[in-house]
Amino acid sequence: MKAFVEHRWGPAFAGLLLVVALGGCLQLAVGGGLISPFVIPLPSDVLAEVPSLFTEEGLAHLFALTFGITLLATLLSTVIGVPVGLFLFRQRDFGQAYENWLGAIFSAPVILLYPLFLVVMGRGLHTIVVMSVFVGVTPIILSTYRGFLSVPPVYVRVARSFNMSSHDTFWKVLLPAALPSIFTGIRLALIYAMINAVAIEFLVSIGGLGFLVGDLYDRYNIPGMYAAVGFVIIASMIFFSGLEWLEKWLDPQ
Amino acid sequence: MKHWKTTALAVGLATVVGGHAVAADLVRVASSQRGFWDQTLIQFGDDAGIFDKHDIDLEILWTDGGADAQQSVISGSMDVAVGTGALGVISAWAKGAPIDVIGASMTGSSDLFWYVKADSDIKSIADAAGRTVSFSRPGSSTNLIAAKLVAAADVDAELVPTGGPAATMTQVMSDQIDVGWSAVPIGLDREASGDIRIIASGNDAPGVAEQSVRYHVVNRNFLEQNPDVIKRFLAAYQETLDWAYDSDEALQMWADMNDLTMEEAKSARDRGYPREALQPFPIKGTDQNVQEAVENDRLDEPLTEEQVSEFLSTAEEVRGSSSE
Amino acid sequence: MSASTGAVPGPIISRVTVIRVVTLLAVWAIYEAASRSGLFFEGVVPSSFVVLRTMFETLASPEFYPHLFRTLTEVVSGFVVGVVAGVSVGIVFGSSRLIAGMISPWVNYLGPAPKIIFLPILLLVFGVGMGSKVAMAALSAFFPVVIATHAGMRHIPPVYLRVAKTFNASWHQIVTKVYIPALVAPVMTSFRLAIGVAFIGTLLAEIKLSNQGLGYLIIQHYNFLRIPEMYAVLLLTFMLAVAANASMGWLADRVEHERH
Numbered sequence: 001m002k003a004f005v006e007h008r009w010g011p012a013f014a015g016l017l018l019v020v021a022l023g024g025c026l027q028l029a030v031g032g033g034l035i036s037p038f039v040i041p042l043p044s045d046v047l048a049e050v051p052s053l054f055t056e057e058g059l060a061h062l063f064a065l066t067f068g069i070t071l072l073a074t075l076l077s078t079v080i081g082v083p084v085g086l087f088l089f090r091q092r093d094f095g096q097a098y099e100n101w102l103g104a105i106f107s108a109p110v111i112l113l114y115p116l117f118l119v120v121m122g123r124g125l126h127t128i129v130v131m132s133v134f135v136g137v138t139p140i141i142l143s144t145y146r147g148f149l150s151v152p153p154v155y156v157r158v159a160r161s162f163n164m165s166s167h168d169t170f171w172k173v174l175l176p177a178a179l180p181s182i183f184t185g186i187r188l189a190l191i192y193a194m195i196n197a198v199a200i201e202f203l204v205s206i207g208g209l210g211f212l213v214g215d216l217y218d219r220y221n222i223p224g225m226y227a228a229v230g231f232v233i234i235a236s237m238i239f240f241s242g243l244e245w246l247e248k249w250l251d252p253q
Numbered sequence: 254m255k256h257w258k259t260t261a262l263a264v265g266l267a268t269v270v271g272g273h274a275v276a277a278d279l280v281r282v283a284s285s286q287r288g289f290w291d292q293t294l295i296q297f298g299d300d301a302g303i304f305d306k307h308d309i310d311l312e313i314l315w316t317d318g319g320a321d322a323q324q325s326v327i328s329g330s331m332d333v334a335v336g337t338g339a340l341g342v343i344s345a346w347a348k349g350a351p352i353d354v355i356g357a358s359m360t361g362s363s364d365l366f367w368y369v370k371a372d373s374d375i376k377s378i379a380d381a382a383g384r385t386v387s388f389s390r391p392g393s394s395t396n397l398i399a400a401k402l403v404a405a406a407d408v409d410a411e412l413v414p415t416g417g418p419a420a421t422m423t424q425v426m427s428d429q430i431d432v433g434w435s436a437v438p439i440g441l442d443r444e445a446s447g448d449i450r451i452i453a454s455g456n457d458a459p460g461v462a463e464q465s466v467r468y469h470v471v472n473r474n475f476l477e478q479n480p481d482v483i484k485r486f487l488a489a490y491q492e493t494l495d496w497a498y499d500s501d502e503a504l505q506m507w508a509d510m511n512d513l514t515m516e517e518a519k520s521a522r523d524r525g526y527p528r529e530a531l532q533p534f535p536i537k538g539t540d541q542n543v544q545e546a547v548e549n550d551r552l553d554e555p556l557t558e559e560q561v562s563e564f565l566s567t568a569e570e571v572r573g574s575s576s577e
Numbered sequence: 578m579s580a581s582t583g584a585v586p587g588p589i590i591s592r593v594t595v596i597r598v599v600t601l602l603a604v605w606a607i608y609e610a611a612s613r614s615g616l617f618f619e620g621v622v623p624s625s626f627v628v629l630r631t632m633f634e635t636l637a638s639p640e641f642y643p644h645l646f647r648t649l650t651e652v653v654s655g656f657v658v659g660v661v662a663g664v665s666v667g668i669v670f671g672s673s674r675l676i677a678g679m680i681s682p683w684v685n686y687l688g689p690a691p692k693i694i695f696l697p698i699l700l701l702v703f704g705v706g707m708g709s710k711v712a713m714a715a716l717s718a719f720f721p722v723v724i725a726t727h728a729g730m731r732h733i734p735p736v737y738l739r740v741a742k743t744f745n746a747s748w749h750q751i752v753t754k755v756y757i758p759a760l761v762a763p764v765m766t767s768f769r770l771a772i773g774v775a776f777i778g779t780l781l782a783e784i785k786l787s788n789q790g791l792g793y794l795i796i797q798h799y800n801f802l803r804i805p806e807m808y809a810v811l812l813l814t815f816m817l818a819v820a821a822n823a824s825m826g827w828l829a830d831r832v833e834h835e836r837h
Contacts, residue, residue, distance in 0.1 A: 122429035330704035419802035
């Protein structure tokens with residue numbers, strides 16, 4: 001038993017078994033009439049819907065759409081956020097003036113503003129991207145600013161003692177030192193952009209995965225809806241494991 | 254603060270004095286599109302005390318659209334849903350959901366219209382090739398009728414969900430959508446002032462005038478346990494309908510809710526909601542609804558004749574025993 | 578030019594304050610200009626004066642408060658349920674490597690998933706009333722708390738446990754005298770995030786399907802295109818969220834302070 005626990009994959013495998021066992025119990029509970037199938041459908045029905053999600057609902061396309069929106073929003077957030085963060089670092093008074101505000105915006109429920117965005121920008125994918133940029137740009141600005149702030153001043157002094165140009169000082173000393181922090185910010189931006197995108201897709205009935213869940217619910221295809229929710233979870237898992245792997249690859253320590 | 258105390262006192266008194274209400278049965282009703290004449294009648298009737306007279310205590314939930322109302326009844330959170338889209342009901346019923354139709358909420362589509370900005374070059378749906386035509390939410394009756402209008406005009410227009418009439422109006426006026434939808438009376442003021450032009454009415458869609466597009470549904474378990482309550486509910490609803498057309502009281506409530514004058518309200522009601530269209534019986538066009546359900550992927554295959562009569566049987570039974 | 582820390586005594590009004598004031602004024606001016614520009618369909622960007630006036634009218638009307646209390650009740654109840662569940666599960670994870678190995682990866686992957694998609698399931702299971710909103714808040718609050726608790730458990734020096742065991746401490750004593758005191762700091766830090774997401778979850782659930790609450794008010798105003806009212810309620814909701822976040826931060830600081 002101990003060997004099983006100690007083994008790298010042991011507990012994970014057991015976890016998978018647990019999920020399968022849970023599915024089995026549900027199958028019995030629903031099939032036996034303990035739970036109404038209109039609230040929780042038979043797991044077998046849910047699994048049966050999966051192929052049609054691909055063939056009839058275009059799941060792959062919707063996946064790509066949500067991912068695309070998220071990546072685009074994060075890219076825009078980075079392009080806007082890093083220079084702004086750098087500016088805050090260079091002009092320290094601005095940095096001090098805005099740091100707390102940015103923190104407050106980051107923790108504020110920006111997504112609740114979606115009716116506002118809808119009304120001003122219309123009901124389209126561009127609105128989702130803009131909202132996601134809104135949500136994603138703050139962590140990037142903050143982490144860029146703080147990243148540069150935390151570079152030990154001795155690095156800059158050493159560079160200066162070697163008579164490095166300020167251009168080189170920035171690109172060869174400052175930026176590499178701040179990069180880990182910037183990446184943390186980009187990762188946060190990705191996470192929040194995705195959560196935001198899926199949520200708005202669901203609430204407004206446009207776009208990719210979030211739209212699919214809402215649409216299946218509206219069309220009263222409950223097994224399909226549960227399957228779609230499962231796919232959103234899978235998408236989230238793939239997304240974030242991918243991020244972890246990418247970060248390890250970029251920064252091996 | 255003063256208001257708060259007065260309200261509390263009034264509520265307290267009402268609870269004590271309203272001994273009549275203590276004996277009433279609770280019916281939880283889900284509706285949507287608050288402010289629309291047909292969808293808000295239950296509230297008008299409740300405010301006027303008609304449901305109290307029949308010993309019914311109404312609890313009204315305003316949802317975002319028919320599908321939500323229907324789901325809440327299916328899951329048992331609510332007992333009755335008024336004005337929920339026909340296709341959604343047929344689809345759920347065919348899958349065995351515990352809901353039954355107890356009457357038609359709206360037959361025909363005189364309440365709906367599609368419009369464009371006054372300066373638009375679109376003169377009719379036939380001109381809408383490659384343009385956007387809106388409806389409220391997927392699965393709604395506006396969805397169905399917009400699709401039929403577009404199909405009848407044989408034009409390649411893009412159907413887009415835009416939400417409620419007010420939000421749609423914003424999108425049309427901001428040039429985000431070409432053809433907007435609305436329901437009487439919203440937008441009639443802009444028609445009068447020349448800001449918008451109406452290019453189609455709901456009943457323009459072929460066959461719709463004789464089709465019940467929205468139903469009243471009940472949760473099957475609730476019906477089985479409280480058949481008498483549902484009969485009284487329907488009787489109260491019918492009385493509300495008669496009262497709303499025979500007198501001006503409901504009209505006044507509706508006018509206040511929508512900021513209309515009485516004349517505007519009356520003309521809007523007569524234009525958009527003719528009395529016959531709101532009658533719960535007869536339920537019309539079920540075969541058409543079934544066919545459309547299949548065409549729109551709500552049903553895998555058409556219902557057999559037996560299934561159709563079974564579908565309508567509950568309404569017949571309830572009606573039969575409650576007819577005055 | 579040496580790096581300034583801002584603590585240097587200088588002019589009466591610091592540059593930082595000047596920047597802040599000017600920024601606020603500039604943002605407000607841009608907003609007002611946009612509002613009056615005619616670029617946007619009428620009423621969609623109302624003047625800030627209109628919004629402020631509407632906000633005071635909202636606060637003065639008695640109909641607002643049942644909605645406010647409903648939302649507060651849902652958020653607080655959900656938060657409490659989520660916290661209790663999160664701490665309990667986190668302690669279980671921390672004390673059993675097997676269970677942690679089996680289940681915590683799922684928790685870690687579900688954590689960043691958008692909880693809103695569970696809403697239809699919650700609506701089906703808990704109905705359209707307060708139940709689904711409380712469930713949504715609890716579900717949202719659960720994840721930051723369980724992750725923080727689990728992390729906190731892993732940081733407890735093993736010697737504490739060994740000492741407790743040599744004293745033959747019961748499970749109950751271990752939990753109350755070793756785990757809980759060690760967990761107070763990380764758990765309370767997670768409260769800020771937890772209350773924030775509980776708040777968002779509740780509001781979104783109310784927006785989707787409800788007949789009371791701030792979210793319901795927002796979407797009703799939106800549906801009837803009562804834009805200034807919608808802005809007003811949104812503003813009040815935001816202020817509430819910031820207050821909740823700040824009070825959790827203050828609470829965490831107080832507790833830290835008390836313990837040292």
